[in-house]
């Protein structure tokens with residue numbers, strides 16, 4: 001059985017498979033990893049554990065410790081490459097690129113076999129462009145929906161966080177809805193631009209991340225949702 005783990009700044013996501021069959025999956029806040037992370041898997045024999053992490057070294061150490069104690073296995077940590085699985089990185093210092101971006105790009109290119117764009121709507125929103133030849137054209141790193149709102153709550157005197165409202169795209173009629181819908185509006189505008197550029201460039205769009213479903217709905221491209229893109233990339237980057 002193989003366990004794949006994607007550790008982001010907000011959440012750790014994991015998926016355990018036996019061949020092509022899904023055994024179990026889960027998600028836990030990155031801030032609260034103490035305790036037992038993979039209790040559903042206790043008693044199972046894990047043959048392989050692959051991790052892609054953009055969290056702190058302390059977080060990685062804690063996850064590795066739990067895997068060693070619970071399953072007597074050493075995980076393989078994926079690293080961002082200069083090139084691999086048909087994709088060439090644009091960074092002069094590839095190790096500085098978040099491995100989640102690299103994993104998602106590699107998985108997207110493996111699926112599309114042509115030009116593609118990955119939008120990962122997590123703690124941060126990242127947009128990455130890959131050419132038909134697999135060359136990374138570059139990307140964008142943008143504060144995610146929560147971070148956009150936190151910036152306002154933390155850096156203004158009168159915009160205060162109160163109860164969250166249901167996110168919608170309409171102009172807000174109080175502070176809460178103006179802030180929350182403002183973030184959704186930015187996301188929708190970004191999405192419209194990305195979708196247009198995908199059409200012009202003949203690039204296939206891939207959407208993932210905690211706010212990926214919202215993003216896909218806002219731009220009416222739910223067929224582009226690939227929630228496991230980062231996890232999917234692990235098999236290529238750890239074995240390619």
Ligand SMILES: Nc1ncnc2c1ncn2[C@@H]1O[C@H](COP(=O)(O)OP(=O)(O)OP(=O)(O)O)[C@@H](O)[C@H]1O
Pocket residue numbers: 007008009010011012054100121122123124125144145146147208209210211
């Ligand atoms: N139940 C939820 N609780 C908290 N955030 C949520 C929830 N559902 C969706 N989100 C959104 O999902 C985002 C986190 O998504 P995701 O798990 O993909 O991020 P991450 O991989 O941890 O982040 P990153 O890779 O950018 O460090 C949050 O910023 C928030 O906007």
Ligand SMILES: CC(C)(CO)[C@@H](O)C(=O)NCCC(=O)O
Pocket residue numbers: 008009054096097098099100101122124126141
């Ligand atoms: C941008 C995030 C936080 C998105 O998860 C992650 O990919 C990261 O920490 N990247 C490092 C900086 C970079 O990718 O250039």
Ligand SMILES: [K+]
Pocket residue numbers: 007008100120122209230
């Ligand atoms: K992520």
